[in-house]
Amino acid sequence: MTQTYPATLYDRSFDTRTLVTARIGPSTVYIQQESSTLEWKEADLDDARQLDDGSVVLQKGNLFLEVLEPGFATTLLQAFENKKLFHRPFFDRIGLKGCLIALLILLIPLLAVYLWVVPLVAERGSQYVSPEIEKQIGASWYQNIIQEHTVDTSKSRLVQSFYDSLHYGVGYDVQISVVREPVVNAFAIPGGRIVVFDGMLGVMTAPEQLAALLAHEASHIQFRHSVHAIFRELSNQLFISIMLGEYGSYGNIVAQHASKLAGLSYSRDLEWEADEQGMQLMQYNGIPLRGMPDLFRNMQAGQDTNTDVPTFLSTHPALEERLAAADQRASADSTAQYVAEAVQQIWREIKQ
Numbered sequence: 422m423t424q425t426y427p428a429t430l431y432d433r434s435f436d437t438r439t440l441v442t443a444r445i446g447p448s449t450v451y452i453q454q455e456s457s458t459l460e461w462k463e464a465d466l467d468d469a470r471q472l473d474d475g476s477v478v479l480q481k482g483n484l485f486l487e488v489l490e491p492g493f494a495t496t497l498l499q500a501f502e503n504k505k506l507f508h509r510p511f512f513d514r515i516g517l518k519g520c521l522i523a524l525l526i527l528l529i530p531l532l533a534v535y536l537w538v539v540p541l542v543a544e545r546g547s548q549y550v551s552p553e554i555e556k557q558i559g560a561s562w563y564q565n566i567i568q569e570h571t572v573d574t575s576k577s578r579l580v581q582s583f584y585d586s587l588h589y590g591v592g593y594d595v596q597i598s599v600v601r602e603p604v605v606n607a608f609a610i611p612g613g614r615i616v617v618f619d620g621m622l623g624v625m626t627a628p629e630q631l632a633a634l635l636a637h638e639a640s641h642i643q644f645r646h647s648v649h650a651i652f653r654e655l656s657n658q659l660f661i662s663i664m665l666g667e668y669g670s671y672g673n674i675v676a677q678h679a680s681k682l683a684g685l686s687y688s689r690d691l692e693w694e695a696d697e698q699g700m701q702l703m704q705y706n707g708i709p710l711r712g713m714p715d716l717f718r719n720m721q722a723g724q725d726t727n728t729d730v731p732t733f734l735s736t737h738p739a740l741e742e743r744l745a746a747a748d749q750r751a752s753a754d755s756t757a758q759y760v761a762e763a764v765q766q767i768w769r770e771i772k773q
């Protein structure tokens with residue numbers, strides 16, 4: 422005997438509701454009313470839907486049949502050929518494998534955004550960083566570096582007055598710190614700070630070389646290369662913070678990743694730009710351009726005898742090529758032969 426199911430028939434045209442019984446035959450549902458029987462062929466149905474609670478709703482024109490008993494759905498599926506009429510919940514239909522594939526499809530663009538788009542946008546966005554935020558970033562960065570090094574205050578003062586006497590005028594109040602470490606390295610920090618390692622001063626043999634180094638670093642500051650670099654480096658951290666709704670200050674993020682920033686490097690293009698602009702500054706201020714190629718040569722030589730990690734070489738790519746370009750430019754320039762006497766005097770004090 423075929424099983425019958427209590428059901429409700431809704432008629433939308435008359436807004437009526439009738440209690441009926443439903444019975445399932447091959448590709449057909451029989452609906453037993455008081456005095457008549459309706460035959461709903463599978464092919465004539467407009468919709469057949471299984472809801473999350475297991476109940477089934479069939480639609481034919483303005484008539485809706487609702488069967489609450491979950492067993493009805495199972496029997497219906499067996500009797501109906503076209504089983505796709507059933508709209509089961511999304512995850513039931515696609516299965517575990519489908520779920521994983523869907524997840525991957527969603528994740529891949531997100532990963533691409535995280536890896537490529539975010540750093541690019543962040544670097545572009547760094548243009549809009551206000552001088553105040555630039556200073557804040559720089560101060561936090563500087564604090565973290567200085568904690569791990571010893572500042573030579575008297576030498577810092579001397580190199581500062583050396584810099585001031587050059588009158589480069591890059592639009593920033595440039596502050597110079599010399600740290601006691603035999604590394605041939607120097608770098609610029611956003612907002613106007615330059616850190617020079619003792620080892621760098623050690624390889625220099627003429628004042629125009631220090632002028633060249635400071636011109637190069639001051640150009641990084643003027644062109645805000647370090648802001649670009651820090652945004653690129655920390656863009657993913659900034660992205661995650663924003664995603665998690667942690668709107669911490671830039672300074673905090675910088676502080677958390679201080680170790681990463683210590684080894685921050687510029688792209689090859691930015692180095693070229695800083696060399697180019699640096700030599701422009703030198704020329705404009707009457708400093709012999711040979712200071713730049715001479716500095717590069719001394720750095721190369723200094724690296725060989727230095728037991729420390731050759732930071733400058735690794736962070737400043739293609740020194741060989743830069744040296745050749747600087748050489749070419751310096752040999753074409755004959756405007757200045759010596760730095761001013763006042764600058765030489767400070768130089769002698771630095772080298773004492």
Ligand SMILES: [Zn+2]
Nearest residue numbers: 641692695737
């Ligand atoms: Zn540089």
